[in-house]
Amino acid sequence: MDWQSLWLSAKLSSVTVLILIPMAIFVGRFLAYKQFRGKSWVEALIMVPLVLPPTVIGYYLLVGLGSQSLIGQWVEQFTGAQLVFNFSGLVIASILVNIPFAVQPIQRAFETIPHDIPDAAACCGMSWWRIFIKIELPMIWPGILTAVVLCFSHVLGEFGVVLMLGGNIAGETKTISIAIYDSVQAFDFEAAGTMSLVLLVFAVSVLAITTSLSRRLGGQHANPQR
Amino acid sequence: MPTRNVDLETHLHCQIEQVSPIPLIANFSCKAGEVLAVVGPSGGGKTTLLRMIAGLSVPEKGRIQCGEQQWFDDELRIKLSPQQRHIGYVPQHFGLFPHLTALENVISGLDHIPKSERKARALDWLERVNLHGLPARLPAQLSGGQRQRVALARALAREPSVLLLDEPFSAVDRETRERLYIELARLKSQLSIPVIMVTHDMNEALLLADKMILISQGNMLQQGEPFEVLSHPRNETVARQMGLRNIFNAEVSGRDAEANITWLKMGEQIIASDSAPELAIGQQVRWVIPNQGIRFNAISSGRLCRSINKLDIVIESMLVMGESVRVKARMADVDEVFNMDIPSHLAEKLSLKTGLATTIALKSEQVHILES
Structure with missing residues (x-):
């Protein structure tokens, strides 16, 4: 069992979720409430990581963030570090790859809020920020929860993009999925089996807890208008 | 503005x-x-x-x-x-x-x-x-x-x-x-x-x-x-929009601005309206009467309500809708149909039924001439 890889994966998932979910809340809200020209193109762009093979995304990120690229050179000039084969590069890649998993459930959750509710809240004298915190966020909790679980689990199991962009550097870019692949390559099936089981148990438990929580939250906050 | x-x-x-x-x-x-x-x-x-x-x-x-x-x-x-x-x-x-x-x-x-x-x-x-x-x-x-x-x-x-x-x-x-x-x-x-x-x-x-x-x-x-x-x-x-269904054509046959009455001719029937807009004799107009302006009550007992507008009608259909009856009746000499909602108990009391030839009264203050 490669605890270092498991820890690295958990760290990568947590950092990704912490950065991505707040952004997804605002993007999802914007897409749910606003009508603008080119909206379907924006939505399609957000969905791209779902349909592109991870190796293709990995390739573009490698080219786009590598030391030959403008972004890569700029980051290297200011921080002295490279984005590729580096934990921060993995965070950027994980964020980009997981945008649809974060934005979609949150956007759908915002779309289920009837217009009557924020309207009534505004007429109750609540400011935009208070409506967001006190009314909208509690109502979209199941969507946020789903987004968190999807992103966390997806980052935990991400393989193609990580391998393309981060390679296999222990403690830096060797996540648990890479470690499983490594173990199989080295015919260490016992380690691969243990790590796979850990991921399997984690996935099933998290999904069960999420489903139950969503149902409970959904039932408690069931919108009487529906 | x-x-x-x-x-x-x-x-x-x-x-x-x-x-x-x-x-x-x-x-x-x-x-x-x-x-x-x-x-x-x-x-x-x-x-x-x-x-x-x-x-x-x-x-x-x-x-x-x-x-x-x-x-x-x-x-x-x-x-x-x-x-x-x-x-x-x-x-x-x-x-x-x-x-x-x-x-x-x-x-x-x-x-x-x-x-x-x-x-x-x-x-x-x-x-x-x-x-x-x-x-x-x-x-x-x-x-x-x-x-x-x-x-x-x-x-x-x-x-x-x-x-x-x-x-x-x-x-x-x-x-x-x-x-x-x-x-x-x-x-x-x-x-x-x-x-x-x-x-x-x-x-x-x-x-x-x-x-x-x-x-x-x-x-x-x-x-x-x-x-x-x-x-x-x-x-x-x-x-x-107000849900009024009794809207008819008529011809202005006379006006009495002092008494505030306009006389409308519908076939051979003359109807008085308690309104006197600027209309020429012979002008074609549309007029309307709300349900509450049509009276059936006590016709059978010979005590028709105090109104000069009495119309002969034949009941074409009666549809019971809860506590009221929707009555459709055709005018005797003009091809126009009146729609009226009357309380069920009144329909029963007056023995109204399909095919019955009877008389209704229109309250002249409710006969309203519409702007064209």
Whole structure:
């Protein structure tokens, strides 16, 4: 069992979720409430990581963030570090790859809020920020929860993009999925089996807890208008 | 657009003109303590108008003024937010916050008073709308009528300068609706603010409103007291919107401006109307009579109501609809059909039945000549 890889994966998932979910809340809200020209193109762009093979995304990120690229050179000039084969590069890649998993459930959750509710809240004298915190966020909790679980689990199991962009550097870019692949390559099936089981148990438990929580939250906050 | 001269004694003034996204032209005022019903078919612009008053939508042009406070003026670039307007708003589906209890919902409208007083005030309002013992319930655990009461309590607890009700009775069953009518009528007498109620149901306007405006396809067709609009619709469009079905052709056969009577000829039948608009003899007109202007009573006993308009008819069909009977009757010498709703007990008492040849009387003050 490669605890270092498991820890690295958990760290990568947590950092990704912490950065991505707040952004997804605002993007999802914007897409749910606003009508603008080119909206379907924006939505399609957000969905791209779902349909592109991870190796293709990995390739573009490698080219786009590598030391030959403008972004890569700029980051290297200011921080002295490279984005590729580096934990921060993995965070950027994980964020980009997981945008649809974060934005979609949150956007759908915002779309289920009837217009009557924020309207009534505004007429109750609540400011935009208070409506967001006190009314909208509690109502979209199941969507946020789903987004968190999807992103966390997806980052935990991400393989193609990580391998393309981060390679296999222990403690830096060797996540648990890479470690499983490594173990199989080295015919260490016992380690691969243990790590796979850990991921399997984690996935099933998290999904069960999420489903139950969503149902409970959904039932408690069931919108009487529906 | 109308002039800028507004009368500050009346409470809410609204002058709106807009072409897109929904065409809308409206100009009206509503006094404190008055219930104004905005009536019209779906998609006619009623809810848009209400949202503009609330500050949730912005009209292209116009002015909205409440008391001495200007809420909106496109020329002066004044545009107060819903929060600044201090209104009570009950949306069509009540807009209750589903994760907050009934009490918390009402408290959320009380940010204008100190925190320590909010709970007591909210409980007081829940009592005032007759919602006893349910403050801890979530909206999903309340019935339609109870939810409506919470929404009303929340809106009124703000001590608003205007109360806006969007189809307040459309989402509840009939029995609850009847109870809520009584409660709103009771509350009405206690409120000293303008109340604007959007509805597509004429009966609600007749029951509850002091004044109504009729809106269709973004245009204000007529405004006035509900019974006045019902008995004197301006034109055929208004008459049809009001649900009036007895609209006929006739020829002006005489006028007596002094006695305020116009004589209309329909086939061989002469009908008197207690109105004398400027019409030429021989001119073709359309006229209308509401249901309450047609009398059947006591014809069989030879005591026809005091009216000069007696028409011979033959009953073509009778359809029992709950406590009333919808009677369709053809005039004896003209190919026109009258539609009348009469109470079942009266139909029984008069022994009305299909094929019966009888006489009806039209009250001349209810015979109204429509503008062409």
